[in-house]
Amino acid sequence: MRLSRIAKRALALMAATAVAGCAQTGGIDAPRQAAAPKSASVPTAQRPNVLLILVDDLKPTLRSFGDRTAISPNIDRLVARGTRFEHAYANQAVCAPSRINLMTSRRSTSTGIYNFGQNLRDYMPDAVTLPQAFMRAGYQAESMGKVYHVGHGTQGDDASWSAPPIKDYVIEYVDPANAGKSTREEALFNEIPVPADQDIFKYASTLTRGAAWESPDVADDAYADGRTANRAAKRLAELKSSASPFFLAVGFARPHLPFSVPKRYWDLYDPAKLPMPKFEQLPEGAPVFAGKVGGEIIAYEPVPEKVAGKDYPEALKRKLIHGYYAGVSYVDAQIGKVLDALEREGLADNTIVVLWGDHGFHLGDHGIWTKHTNFEQAVHLPLIFAGPGTGRPGSAPGQIAETVDVYPTLVKLAGITLPARTQPIDGADLTPVLHDPAKRVRPYAYHAFNRPGRIGQAIRTERYRLVRWTQEASGARAYELYDMQADPGETRNMADALPKVRAELEAYLDAQPKPVPVALKAQRAAQGRN
DSSP: OOOOHHHHHHHHHHHHHOOOOGGGOOSSSOOBOOOOOOOOOOOGGSSSEEEEETTTOOOOOGGGGSSSSOOOHHHHHHHHEEEEEEEEEEESSSSSHHHHHHHOOOOHHHHOOOTOOOOHHHHHHTOOOOOHHHHHHEEEEEESSSOOOTTTTBBOOOOGGGSSBOOOOOOOOSSTTTTTOOBBBHHHHSOOOOTTTTHHHHHHHBBBBBEEEEEEEOGGSSHHHHHHHHHHHHHHHHHOOOOEEEEEEEEEEETTEEEEOHHHOOOOOGGGOOOSSSSSSBBBBBOGGSSSOOOOGGGGGOTTTTTTTGSSSSHHHHHHHHHHHHHHHHHHHHHHHHHHHHHHHOOOGGGEEEEEEEOOOEEEEGGEEEEESOOOOOOOOEEEEETTSSSSSOOOOOOOEEEGHHHHHHHHHHTTTSSSBOOOOOOOOOOHHHHTTOOOSSOOOEEEEEEEEEHHHHHHHSSEEEEEEEEETOOOEEEEEETTTTTOOOBOOOOOTTTHHHHHHHHHHHHHHHOOOHHHHHHHHHOOOO
């Protein structure tokens, strides 16, 4: 295969800047020496604090990221004093694996953690998570709200924290018409009792569906995100007098379904002016398994269970989109309370703030709702760094970023040194880009999604997305290639029409470690292992 001059230069850049851990074969073997960011160790008392804000299902539906519909003044003011990565991508568009990607700087294809019910310590028993790295450097590491995904057979990781994490609801109803029922998603999130002798998924399937939305006229803290914001503000006031620096992770549930949001946030939007999906079928020439029918969305009423997403009634589509935007504005207000507390307590100048969405969210594009695909709307997320060392306020470098990059970047910014033995690190340190937005540390983002018996590995460059689907049993391959400049809605698969581009991008995939098989979970179960 002959590569263009551009591709050769890009591969050279990749080789020069990749962290050594990326070159390891992926898997669950014993820890190896990681090529951790080379930071001169800073005395503990002089190190910055870290506030890590995680937002469930938040794609860049933010005014500061170019969405003219969104009302997000608090995240926008964080952007104004920090650096936003407009081209940041989840390594996998599933809540539980994505959060493990963040906490370990390991991609799903490196660990085999592709789905729910796969716990971090079962696959990487000796991993040093991001908060653990800070704990070992003398930080007080604490967690509140949804940080790790707890539910769907997946556990959190108490070893990551200096104190027990404070969890609150993800699925919550306060409207009397909806509250008090035992619903499928409440069971899956461990928010109602589940019989110990029953499979959680089978038991949940016997329960009723919950409401997809509600809009009662209640206070913000009637729901979990409001309570989490209050807890975080209170804890910041306490931590300011601590002798050690802190690493505080604050996780918010909205705009994850259900769209249970106080009325005033719904009232911010005129339903008639909301952006509606323009292209509601699979891309021309795309394999059927690239898409999705049903899934998470049909766990909620009144979504029809046996109707394709493109065929939902227009009023239902508009209501779901309205609920998502209301959820964005609600969570924005809660984040504002935390940022206000940071400033009020005099901590803003010495606290690195990172805001990260765990993946994107389909709002009817391609006829798909929620996430769990390799398309742009499922993997595109907001990533913001603000505070000491994070670059010129308001900058937006063109560098493409991945979730796994957050770990090595925070380690470098804080001036801490990783332990000598830890898991290989798949992420790249973005601090050179923070200091000079014109610099590039890697010419692409890598992400993946699996279907039964198949792994779809993807490369996203500034212009293109290539997805290579490999059937694990036979090795047969199928390709998707989209020109994101000419066709940002991904309406036509160009894999056959642009063979040279496909070959150039496939070279990046060939340079990655071989993916851990999708079948690993089933293989472990057959051996009596989790």
